[in-house]
Amino acid sequence: MNTAAAIAGTLVDPAPSDLLFPAARIRPGISPEEWPRFGQLRWSLSYADHSQAATACSFNWANVPEAFRAPLMRAGWAVINIPTPDFILDKKRSARPFVQTRTLHEVFRGWHEFGRWLDSEGVTSLAEVNREAMESYAFTLRPKGRSWHQDQRHLSSLTRLWAYAPYLLPQDRIPMPPWEDEGASHADYLGERASAGGEASVPVIHPAVMSPLLVWAIRMVTEFAPDILAAVRERKRLLARMAPTTVKGGRARIREHFTRLVASGQKIPTDIRRAIEPTAGRRSAGATTAPGDGRMPVAAQFLAGLLEVTSVQVSSVVRDCGDEFPAHHFGRGAPLDVPITAKIGDRPWTEKIDFSHVPDLAICLAAAALVVISYLSGMRPEEVVHLERGCRSTEEREDGTVRYKITGRHFSGVSDEDGNTSEEGEIREDPWIVIEPVHQAIAVLEELTDERFLFPYSLTTKPKPVEIRVPIANLAMMGAWIAKFIAWANEQSQIHDRRHEFIPEDPDGAVTLVRFRRSVAWFIYHRPGGRVALGVQYGHVESAMGESYADPRELHQMGEKSQVGSSERRPDGLQRYYGLAA
Structure with a gap:
C-alpha cells in the first residue's frame, strides 16, 4: 500500500481544530477563517472543489448514529488526507490518489447508511462488525429499489473503509468485505x-420533445436574439443612468414627468413582474404603492434610469402622491424603446419587450443557445459549460465553404501531475468542428454578457452559497434555464396558434444537459423523420462530429447499442460518418 507520509507513521486521530483539507487543496478566494475544520459536524466539501462550475456540496455527520459518528469522521478525514491505497488504485477506473468532492459525498453517504443499519441491528461499534454482518447488510440493498450502480457504490464505500484500516485506530477498523x-x-x-451504465444508460430525449425544442431554440438564436440583445443593452443603459445618491430636485422632476404622462393620456410605467394583479389590500415585497390603494407597483428602476434619479425617490413620490396619481393612471408594464424586428409567421413575435421581462428573456436566450450548442455539437456537458469568450473561429476553404471551429477544454482522461482527475481540464489540441447554428449561438452568448465564460453564474438571481464563488452556472441551474425556456416556448406556441410546435413533457423526465449528447447520437443513428428537414440537419451534424472525434464509435455506441457490430444494419449515413472520421 502507499505510505501515508502526511500521517508520519501515526494512526488517524485528528484534533477538532485540525484542517479538514490541506491548505493547498482549498479553492482560491476562501479566507483562512472560513477553512473547514475536522471537529465541525457539517463538512463543506465544496471548499476543495476547484471546478469553475462547482456546486454546494456538504455532509452532515449529525445524521450518523452517535456510536459510529466519531469513528467514521476519523475515517473520512483519512480518505481526504491520505493518498488512495493501492488496492483501490488498482481497480478499474479508480486511479486517483485523492478522491473528488462528489465521490467523497457518495462514500460518506454509504457509511451513513451502513451505520444506521448497524444501529438498527443493535451493533454499538465498528469493532463488532464481522464479515457475516457485512454479508447480511449487502443483501438488504437490492430490495430498496435503487439502481444497481447505486447499490454497488454503497458496497464500494465499505471496501474503501476497509482499505484505510492500516491508518485507522483499532476501534475504527472493519474486516475485509466478503465481496472482495x-x-x-x-x-x-x-x-x-x-445494463452497462455510463452515457449509454442516459435516456434519449423523446423525438416528439426534441424536434419542437430544437425548432424553438434555433428560432430564438437566429431570429429573436437581435431584439432580445437590444433590450438587454437598453436595460443595462437605464440601470447605469440611475443616480447613486439622492438628487436635488429629483422628486419634482418625477412629479413633472408623471403629470406630463397623464396629461398626454399615457400611463405611469409599472413593474408587471412584481404584480400580476393590482396590490389591493396588501403590500407585496418591494412594492412601491400604498397598501390598499389598488395601484400596480411602479417600475422604480426603469423610471430612475429614465429620469436619472434614485429608485427610492421614485418610490417616495408614488407613496406620497396617491391622491394626485390614483390607480387608473398606472399602466401595465414598462415597455422598452427597442424595435421588434423578428416575426413568427406574418406577425411580430411580440408587441414589446418589457423592462421587467428582460432578465427572464436573457435566461431563455442563454438556454436556447445551450440547447443548440449541446445538441448540435455532441460535446460533453462539462465541455459546453466551460466554453469561453473568443472560442469560435472560422476557416474558409479553397472550395469556398466555411468550416466553423470551437476551441475549448476537455476533461475526459485529463489528470494532473499527481494522477488526480483535473477539475480544470485542458485545452483540446484539435478544435471541435461544428455547424453554423452552433457558431451563431456562441456569437449570441458573447454579446449577451461581458463575462469570461459563456454560461456565467451572473445570469441567475439565485444567491451563491458562502463556500462557492464560481463564475460558471452549474448543471442544476442550466436544467432550470431549459425548463424556463420550454415553458416560454410553449406560451408562445399558444399565443401564436402554433400547436404543432408545442413541446410536450418528456416521458423520461426533465430535459437536462447530460441527455443531449446521448440524444444526438441516437438521432444520427436512427435518422427519424420530422419537421424542418431534421434528417438533412443531422447529416451536417454527423459530418461535423466526424471531424471532431478521433473515433466516432465512441459517440455512436451510445446511439446504436448492440447494433454497432452489424454493418448491414447501419444506414449509409453511418458508414459515411465512419469514413469521414477516418
Missing part, C-alpha cells in the same frame, strides 16, 4: 446488473 474475496464480486450480493 478472490473470485467474489458485487453481483454475488446484488445480482447481475441490467
Whole structure:
C-alpha cells in the first residue's frame, strides 16, 4: 500500500481544530477563517472543489448514529488526507490518489447508511462488525429499489473503509468485505446488473420533445436574439443612468414627468413582474404603492434610469402622491424603446419587450443557445459549460465553404501531475468542428454578457452559497434555464396558434444537459423523420462530429447499442460518418 507520509507513521486521530483539507487543496478566494475544520459536524466539501462550475456540496455527520459518528469522521478525514491505497488504485477506473468532492459525498453517504443499519441491528461499534454482518447488510440493498450502480457504490464505500484500516485506530477498523474475496464480486450480493451504465444508460430525449425544442431554440438564436440583445443593452443603459445618491430636485422632476404622462393620456410605467394583479389590500415585497390603494407597483428602476434619479425617490413620490396619481393612471408594464424586428409567421413575435421581462428573456436566450450548442455539437456537458469568450473561429476553404471551429477544454482522461482527475481540464489540441447554428449561438452568448465564460453564474438571481464563488452556472441551474425556456416556448406556441410546435413533457423526465449528447447520437443513428428537414440537419451534424472525434464509435455506441457490430444494419449515413472520421 502507499505510505501515508502526511500521517508520519501515526494512526488517524485528528484534533477538532485540525484542517479538514490541506491548505493547498482549498479553492482560491476562501479566507483562512472560513477553512473547514475536522471537529465541525457539517463538512463543506465544496471548499476543495476547484471546478469553475462547482456546486454546494456538504455532509452532515449529525445524521450518523452517535456510536459510529466519531469513528467514521476519523475515517473520512483519512480518505481526504491520505493518498488512495493501492488496492483501490488498482481497480478499474479508480486511479486517483485523492478522491473528488462528489465521490467523497457518495462514500460518506454509504457509511451513513451502513451505520444506521448497524444501529438498527443493535451493533454499538465498528469493532463488532464481522464479515457475516457485512454479508447480511449487502443483501438488504437490492430490495430498496435503487439502481444497481447505486447499490454497488454503497458496497464500494465499505471496501474503501476497509482499505484505510492500516491508518485507522483499532476501534475504527472493519474486516475485509466478503465481496472482495478472490473470485467474489458485487453481483454475488446484488445480482447481475441490467445494463452497462455510463452515457449509454442516459435516456434519449423523446423525438416528439426534441424536434419542437430544437425548432424553438434555433428560432430564438437566429431570429429573436437581435431584439432580445437590444433590450438587454437598453436595460443595462437605464440601470447605469440611475443616480447613486439622492438628487436635488429629483422628486419634482418625477412629479413633472408623471403629470406630463397623464396629461398626454399615457400611463405611469409599472413593474408587471412584481404584480400580476393590482396590490389591493396588501403590500407585496418591494412594492412601491400604498397598501390598499389598488395601484400596480411602479417600475422604480426603469423610471430612475429614465429620469436619472434614485429608485427610492421614485418610490417616495408614488407613496406620497396617491391622491394626485390614483390607480387608473398606472399602466401595465414598462415597455422598452427597442424595435421588434423578428416575426413568427406574418406577425411580430411580440408587441414589446418589457423592462421587467428582460432578465427572464436573457435566461431563455442563454438556454436556447445551450440547447443548440449541446445538441448540435455532441460535446460533453462539462465541455459546453466551460466554453469561453473568443472560442469560435472560422476557416474558409479553397472550395469556398466555411468550416466553423470551437476551441475549448476537455476533461475526459485529463489528470494532473499527481494522477488526480483535473477539475480544470485542458485545452483540446484539435478544435471541435461544428455547424453554423452552433457558431451563431456562441456569437449570441458573447454579446449577451461581458463575462469570461459563456454560461456565467451572473445570469441567475439565485444567491451563491458562502463556500462557492464560481463564475460558471452549474448543471442544476442550466436544467432550470431549459425548463424556463420550454415553458416560454410553449406560451408562445399558444399565443401564436402554433400547436404543432408545442413541446410536450418528456416521458423520461426533465430535459437536462447530460441527455443531449446521448440524444444526438441516437438521432444520427436512427435518422427519424420530422419537421424542418431534421434528417438533412443531422447529416451536417454527423459530418461535423466526424471531424471532431478521433473515433466516432465512441459517440455512436451510445446511439446504436448492440447494433454497432452489424454493418448491414447501419444506414449509409453511418458508414459515411465512419469514413469521414477516418
